[in-house]
Amino acid sequence: MPTNRRTILRAAAALPVVAGMTSGTAFAQAAPTEAPKPAAVPAAAPPEVTKILAHYIVSSGYDDLPANVRKEGVRTMLNWVGVAIGGSHHQTVDIAASALGPFSGPAQASLLGRKERFDIMNAAFLNGVSSHIFDYDDTHLKTIIHPAGPVASAILALSEMHPVSGKDFLNALVLGVETECRIGNAVYPNHYDVGWHITGTAGVFGAAAATGKLLGLSEQQMIWALGLAASQPVGLRESFGSMNKSFNPGRAASNGIFAALLASKNYTSSDGMIEAKRGWANAISTKQDYKEITEGLGQRYEAALNTYKPFACGIVLHPAIDAAIQLRGEEKFTADQIKRVELKVHPLVIELTGKKTPQEGLEGKFSIYHAVAIALIEGAGGEKQFSDRAVRDPAVISLRSKVVPVITAGIKPEQVEMSIELSDGRVLRKRIEHAIGSLEKPMSDKDLERKFTDLAEGILPTQQTARIIETCWKIEALPDAGEIARMGARTGA
Amino acid sequence: MPTNRRTILRAAAALPVVAGMTSGTAFAQAAPTEAPKPAAVPAAAPPEVTKILAHYIVSSGYDDLPANVRKEGVRTMLNWVGVAIGGSHHQTVDIAASALGPFSGPAQASLLGRKERFDIMNAAFLNGVSSHIFDYDDTHLKTIIHPAGPVASAILALSEMHPVSGKDFLNALVLGVETECRIGNAVYPNHYDVGWHITGTAGVFGAAAATGKLLGLSEQQMIWALGLAASQPVGLRESFGSMNKSFNPGRAASNGIFAALLASKNYTSSDGMIEAKRGWANAISTKQDYKEITEGLGQRYEAALNTYKPFACGIVLHPAIDAAIQLRGEEKFTADQIKRVELKVHPLVIELTGKKTPQEGLEGKFSIYHAVAIALIEGAGGEKQFSDRAVRDPAVISLRSKVVPVITAGIKPEQVEMSIELSDGRVLRKRIEHAIGSLEKPMSDKDLERKFTDLAEGILPTQQTARIIETCWKIEALPDAGEIARMGARTGA
Numbered sequence: 001m002p003t004n005r006r007t008i009l010r011a012a013a014a015l016p017v018v019a020g021m022t023s024g025t026a027f028a029q030a031a032p033t034e035a036p037k038p039a040a041v042p043a044a045a046p047p048e049v050t051k052i053l054a055h056y057i058v059s060s061g062y063d064d065l066p067a068n069v070r071k072e073g074v075r076t077m078l079n080w081v082g083v084a085i086g087g088s089h090h091q092t093v094d095i096a097a098s099a100l101g102p103f104s105g106p107a108q109a110s111l112l113g114r115k116e117r118f119d120i121m122n123a124a125f126l127n128g129v130s131s132h133i134f135d136y137d138d139t140h141l142k143t144i145i146h147p148a149g150p151v152a153s154a155i156l157a158l159s160e161m162h163p164v165s166g167k168d169f170l171n172a173l174v175l176g177v178e179t180e181c182r183i184g185n186a187v188y189p190n191h192y193d194v195g196w197h198i199t200g201t202a203g204v205f206g207a208a209a210a211t212g213k214l215l216g217l218s219e220q221q222m223i224w225a226l227g228l229a230a231s232q233p234v235g236l237r238e239s240f241g242s243m244n245k246s247f248n249p250g251r252a253a254s255n256g257i258f259a260a261l262l263a264s265k266n267y268t269s270s271d272g273m274i275e276a277k278r279g280w281a282n283a284i285s286t287k288q289d290y291k292e293i294t295e296g297l298g299q300r301y302e303a304a305l306n307t308y309k310p311f312a313c314g315i316v317l318h319p320a321i322d323a324a325i326q327l328r329g330e331e332k333f334t335a336d337q338i339k340r341v342e343l344k345v346h347p348l349v350i351e352l353t354g355k356k357t358p359q360e361g362l363e364g365k366f367s368i369y370h371a372v373a374i375a376l377i378e379g380a381g382g383e384k385q386f387s388d389r390a391v392r393d394p395a396v397i398s399l400r401s402k403v404v405p406v407i408t409a410g411i412k413p414e415q416v417e418m419s420i421e422l423s424d425g426r427v428l429r430k431r432i433e434h435a436i437g438s439l440e441k442p443m444s445d446k447d448l449e450r451k452f453t454d455l456a457e458g459i460l461p462t463q464q465t466a467r468i469i470e471t472c473w474k475i476e477a478l479p480d481a482g483e484i485a486r487m488g489a490r491t492g493a
Numbered sequence: 494m495p496t497n498r499r500t501i502l503r504a505a506a507a508l509p510v511v512a513g514m515t516s517g518t519a520f521a522q523a524a525p526t527e528a529p530k531p532a533a534v535p536a537a538a539p540p541e542v543t544k545i546l547a548h549y550i551v552s553s554g555y556d557d558l559p560a561n562v563r564k565e566g567v568r569t570m571l572n573w574v575g576v577a578i579g580g581s582h583h584q585t586v587d588i589a590a591s592a593l594g595p596f597s598g599p600a601q602a603s604l605l606g607r608k609e610r611f612d613i614m615n616a617a618f619l620n621g622v623s624s625h626i627f628d629y630d631d632t633h634l635k636t637i638i639h640p641a642g643p644v645a646s647a648i649l650a651l652s653e654m655h656p657v658s659g660k661d662f663l664n665a666l667v668l669g670v671e672t673e674c675r676i677g678n679a680v681y682p683n684h685y686d687v688g689w690h691i692t693g694t695a696g697v698f699g700a701a702a703a704t705g706k707l708l709g710l711s712e713q714q715m716i717w718a719l720g721l722a723a724s725q726p727v728g729l730r731e732s733f734g735s736m737n738k739s740f741n742p743g744r745a746a747s748n749g750i751f752a753a754l755l756a757s758k759n760y761t762s763s764d765g766m767i768e769a770k771r772g773w774a775n776a777i778s779t780k781q782d783y784k785e786i787t788e789g790l791g792q793r794y795e796a797a798l799n800t801y802k803p804f805a806c807g808i809v810l811h812p813a814i815d816a817a818i819q820l821r822g823e824e825k826f827t828a829d830q831i832k833r834v835e836l837k838v839h840p841l842v843i844e845l846t847g848k849k850t851p852q853e854g855l856e857g858k859f860s861i862y863h864a865v866a867i868a869l870i871e872g873a874g875g876e877k878q879f880s881d882r883a884v885r886d887p888a889v890i891s892l893r894s895k896v897v898p899v900i901t902a903g904i905k906p907e908q909v910e911m912s913i914e915l916s917d918g919r920v921l922r923k924r925i926e927h928a929i930g931s932l933e934k935p936m937s938d939k940d941l942e943r944k945f946t947d948l949a950e951g952i953l954p955t956q957q958t959a960r961i962i963e964t965c966w967k968i969e970a971l972p973d974a975g976e977i978a979r980m981g982a983r984t985g986a
Contacts, residue, residue, distance in 0.1 A: 280729060
């Protein structure tokens with residue numbers, strides 16, 4: 001790490017230092033004569049964000065990664081393979097695979113959980129769709145980015161055509177996640193609030209960075225790859241609840257490969273596509289905090305902050321589901337005794353999951369009413385609880401009409417206060433500070449294995465599932481990371 | 494047209510009518526009791542823009558097109574085929590074709606001016622790049638959208654795999670252009686000003702609409718195709734002057750096909766992706782004028798307002814080039830007599846074409862300094878005047894330093910006032926109200942043929958070029974529009 005750190009600082013020293021953008025940062029050391037100005041004063045020009053980021057990506061190696069970051073990278077990969085296998089036979093993937101089949105290039109890459117093979121861009125798209133369709137994938141809580149979808153989909157497909165070691169694969173995965181989450185931090189929440197699906201808009205940078213890393217791009221080529229990625233943001237929140245949502249990480253993955261492949265042949269872009277006046281951040285957000293991208297590269301890792309869902313739905317529903325399952329386990333009552341379920345929630349809960357009468361499983365994932373009702377009735381929040389069957393269950397429909405979320409000042413998105421009025425006069429209460437699966441109460445390795453096994457059930461033979469889990473855990477020892485892709489596919493029989 | 498008109502009105506009558514959005518429009522007839530409110534009052538909710546547009550696209554046929562719209566559609570096609578052939582051997586296309594070759598699907602579609610064949614999405618991308626690389630393509634002046642790139646690239650490729658009549662092809666071309674230009678109108682200029690390359694961001698809708706039309710999508714499928722298109726905007730202005738600029742119409746074309754193909758298999762999206770609160774227009778622009786999309790469909794045609802460039806560079810440079818060429822023809826002087834060239838211009842001219850010292854031909858297209866210098870020296874503004882040779886010519890470099898654009902109140906983007914101070918004391922003046930190639934002084938059919946022939950010179954044999962021109966003019970009589978694609982490719986020899 002020291003060498004890498006020095007080269008980054010050297011690069012930073014050559015840049016115009018902007019007061020207010022760099023004060024208190026490592027970069028400020030390069031220009032000690034600059035007096036920091038108040039943050040409220042807009043900087044004259046941002047630092048060369050795209051160049052700094054590209055430099056970091058091309059120069060940081062596996063040996064530079066701290067042990068905890070490596071470990072979280074492995075967990076990220078394991079969880080992603082599990083959800084991609086789990087979603088692989090959803091109608092959404094069937095449709096997409098049948099639509100794209102006649103246009104695919106050579107059979108370069110596997111689809112997790114399926115038999116077909118596609119060219120790497122189409123395979124990346126389909127695995128990306130598959131891994132997000134249940135809304136059960138990983139989450140970077142600061143931005144609500146689902147990091148693995150765009151990045152792992154891209155490089156797993158690439159690795160089948162362009163063999164790489166498990167260490168290099170893991171490094172590219174971490175760098176891709178780091179890239180998209182830092183870019184997300186720079187524009188969140190304004191960018192997300194206005195309607196962009198940040199997993200697809202920031203994710204395309206992660207996919208391009210990771211693909212470009214494995215292709216061995218030069219710094220200039222990486223700058224162009226990020227520029228071509230900036231030209232292809234994907235996804236709007238209005239599509240949540242339709243197949244279009246899982247389209248977004250899939251398309252971010254294939255767009256990122258597209259960008260990196262072109263850049264690898266010297267297809268040019270601008271050198272400042274992220275930060276330029278008419279570039280990505282200004283066009284797509286009213287907030288641009290470039291420090292989030294450029295500061296502490298190689299020192300602090302957003303990739304270490306990844307979390308994994310115990311419930312198959314939007315993360316803002318997790319505290320409520322956790323509360324419902326806990327109360328159901330702790331107290332004696334039946335669903336027909338429930339008169340009213342009041343939830344004190346953050347406004348985002350209503351904004352994102354306010355669907356009152358979902359008609360299909362996918363819509364149920366965006367309904368606080370459904371999620372709480374099914375959790376109280378079935379004591380779970382897995383994929384089965386967000387199926388078409390579940391949202392059409394008369395008992396669930398009856399109970400969901402009694403769920404009353406109340407936007408409450410002082411309640412954070414990760415909190416909830418549930419109170420259940422029963423017909424016998426009891427009122428049951430539960431306050432959740434951090435739901436299971438959060439950074440504070442993370443899923444254990446065993447939890448992740450159990451989730452993986454549940455997801456793969458009925459799709460792959462039990463023994464094969466066990467082998468994939470084992471192989472994911474030891475990815476750093478693999479001479480060829482593409483083995484995971486081939487192992488995760490359905491065999492001919 | 495009457496039948497079609499009635500069905501649109503019937504659909505509109507079923508929609509919630511929003512005062513202020515519909516006043517004075519055809520739709521207002523359906524709800525005469527609604528009193529119009531001042532436009533400044535924000536409407537409570539926009540009309541169902543995506544549905545209205547989708548309904549129009551699926552229900553409007555070739556017979557509904559007025560003669561002048563058909564004619565302009567044919568001119569749009571002819572001009573586009575010419576510029577795509579002309580750009581087909583630029584290094585940008587060579588690089589892209591070599592990068593994508595190993596990943597292409599079956600050889601379904603031709604590249605204009607080249608020998609290779611690609612799957613339809615990659616062929617559409619490459620023809621789209623080719624047609625925009627010289628910045629010599631068509632322009633919808635109200636939005637600076639280059640309409641044909643995204644749309645014609647998409648459907649010409651499709652038509653080789655999925656044969657369609659010339660009439661159906663022309664209808665789809667017009668509907669695609671209409672779709673992208675109307676959507677562009679709704680968000681221009683705010684959307685463009687902040688940095689989006691509107692040809693790629695609005696163009697993807699045009700490509701999806703036209704492709705979906707030829708695939709025979711139902712209204713619901715067309716709504717989804719527009720939704721998946723909304724999820725894939727392409728391009729930022731920061732990339733102007735690099736290969737990334739021509740990437741944008743190419744990628745809009747392939748993204749549009751991707752959207753329509755998925756929708757054709759019932760891959761779903763939201764029903765209101767254009768106008769919803771967290772949809773495209775709100776995310777991507779601070780201005781949303783939905784009347785521009787929904788009013789007068791089938792009555793007034795943006796597609797009839799297309800224009801064609803006599804000069805191979807950004808449209809805002811055309812008045813200055815026109816002035817320079819006219820003065821050069823009218824007066825006797827040589828370049829070394831010129832002391833100063835002052836130009837009174839609109840601010841957009843500096844913003845878009847302010848590169849003072851372009852190093853490459855592509856950059857020259859974004860330099861008012863270069864454009865005026867080369868036009869004064871060579872009396873032309875064709876592709877040869879924006880080559881690497883031209884921008885590196887010492888005489889041009891010397892003269893461009895004497896060019897002084899001055900932002901002047903009251904000068905519109907389509908106007909310029911040029912005054913040239915000569916060493917002998919003369920001052921030559923020329924004011925341009927509308928440059929050649931504008932709507933007011935359009936390129937004639939003969940002009941378009943000459944431009945096409947110049948562009949194809951050295952790429953295709955003269956006889957083949959003449960045959961393509963003839964075939965484009967008679968496109969409405971073709972039983973199979975794909976003939977144009979095959980005829981425009983280089984043959985094996």
